[in-house]
Amino acid sequence: MKRTMFAAAAALLAVAALPGRAAADTTAPPSPAAPVVWQPQGTAISGTATSADAPALKPGTTYRDSIRPGQTRMYGVALDARSSAYASAFAVPPAGSRVAYNDGIEIELTSADGTQCDSGEEHFDDDGDARPIGTAVARTITDPDDICQDANAYTLQVHRTSAGTSDPAPWPLEVRLVLEPPLASGAVPGPVPTTPSASPTPLTAGTPRPASGGASFETAAAVRTGIWTDRVLPGETRFYKxxxxxxxxxxxxxxxxSAPDRKGFDLVGEGTRLTVFSPTRQYVDGVDAGYDGDPAALVEQLAPVAYANRTSDDDTVQRVRYAGWYYLAVTVHPDVARMVKGALPITLRVEVGGAAQAGPHYSGDPASSGIGLSRRAAEAADGTATGGSSASAAPSSSALRLLGFGAIGAGTVLLLSLAAWYVLARRQALRSGRTAS
Structure with a gap:
């Protein structure tokens, strides 16, 4: 009985220790078996061909639709005369779709009298590089004498451009509207801060940590100042925030x-891509570089965050107008598969500089618009998604540690239970022996 009990206890402890060892192995992210895929989420909606019967978008709600080549989808947007508004649209062509250089979507926000309040467009800018594309258009409350400042019915238009040789299948579409409350009466936003002119230098100090980029904004991996590693398959886009x-x-x-398993010399013109979006999903800036199997590096440096940036003439400054989660989209062109077998390792060197300052005094809560930060959420950024789920997201190191500790705790409880059982059984045997004598 004694040997049986200790053998069982040893087995339990061995099993309990396994998750603990897994939790300690956080030096590299898992190699993805299949590309992560953005599946548009939210309430189903059907945009119309005219503004007369366009379905209304509710603030803070995400919608899913689809759009065919050459089609224009319209949605109704009711706005007051105080809130700034941001309406985003993202198209998600299926992986492997045939797309041409000028294929993409064009977005426009118009007032009831047809005045164009804002417009934006995103195209692939390369043949064959099917990836999620989109941006947001804005109605910013600035001056009562400017256009589109009144309370009225507005229309969001989304148009798909497509070459005759491209895949004609509908693209899934994700649409979202958010409102930014006005500043409180008497609040002064301050001047536009000066953007440092020195060239940025990469962060090199610190131990690299694994990240698991998500397929969309909702499943983006939260990362903070530090060095993060991941793997991106050719034809894949991964999101971080x-x-x-x-x-x-x-x-x-x-x-x-560099290519882990180089198959010979080749060059993909826009083989690597880094794109930055604002908390309201508005395109801020993007860079790309060719890939030939040798290492490649891309850099983006945002302007310091300030409410007054919205008055800047520079679009890349104007869109960095509020605190919050800024999104990074990292893309590897499908043709990189000619040089790389499997996923391409990437390293993100993230540095957020400067002391956090008090934000402007809003008349309402801007959190529903994605504006502002929870200090706890920011400090907890550990390379995994903080909302939604990702098809290939790995468990966070903290979750693994918790699982390991839980398993060890469960093993300890079972061992103590076995020990108590053994003591009781031993006492019962002694009493039986005394009674028999």
């Missing part, structure tokens, strides 16, 4: 590894 508070400035270097 960085917490940037008022007064802070974010710098991101994306290093793409």
């Amino acid at each position: 960085v917490p940037v508070d008022w007064g802070q400035q974010a710098t991101v270097f994306a290093d793409f590894s």
Whole structure:
């Protein structure tokens, strides 16, 4: 009985220790078996061909639709005369779709009298590089004498451009509207801060940590200042998000590894891509570089976050107008598969500089618009998604540690139970022996 009990206890402890060992192995992210895929989420909606019967978008709600080549989808947007509004649209062509250089979507926000309040367009800018594309258009409350400042019925238009040789299948579409409350009466936003002119330098100090980029904004991996590693398959786009508070400035270097299993010399013109979006999903800036199997590096440095940036003439400054999560989209062109077998290792060097400052005094809560930061959420950014789920997201190191500790605790409880059982059984045997004598 004694040997049986200790053998069982040893087995339990061995099993309990396994998750603990797994939790300690956080030196590299798992190699993805299949590309992560953005599946548009939210309430189903059907945009119309005219503004007369366009379905209304509710603030803070995400919608899913689809759009065919050459089609224009219209949605109704009711706005007051106080809130700034941001309407985003993202198209998600299926992986492997045939797309041409000028294929993409064009977005426009118009007033009831047809005045164009804002417009934006995103195209692939390369043949064959099917990936999620989109941006947001804005109605910003600035001056009562400017256009589109009144309370009225507005229309969001989304148009798909497509070459005759491209795949004619509908693209899934994700649409979202958010409202930014006005400043409180008497609040002064301050001047546009000066953007440092020195060239950014990459962060090199610190131990690299694994990240697991998500397939969309909802499943983006939360990362903060530090060095993060991941793997991106050819034809895949992975999303990450960085917490940037008022007064802070974010710098991101994306290093793409040399080909692990190089198959000979080749060159993909826009083989690597780094794109930055604002908390309201508005395109801020993007860079790309060719890939020939040698290492490649891309860098984006945002302007310091300030409410007054919205008055800047520079679009890349104007869109960094509020604190919140700024999104990074990292893309590897499908043709990189000619040089790389499997996923391409990447390193993100993220640095958020400057002390966080007090934000402007809003008349309402801007959190529903994705504006502002929870300090706890920012400090907890550990390379995994903070909302939604990702098809290939790995468990966070903290979750693994918790699982390991839980298993060890369960094993300890079972061992103590076995020990108590053994003591009781032993006492009962002794009493039986005394009674028999």
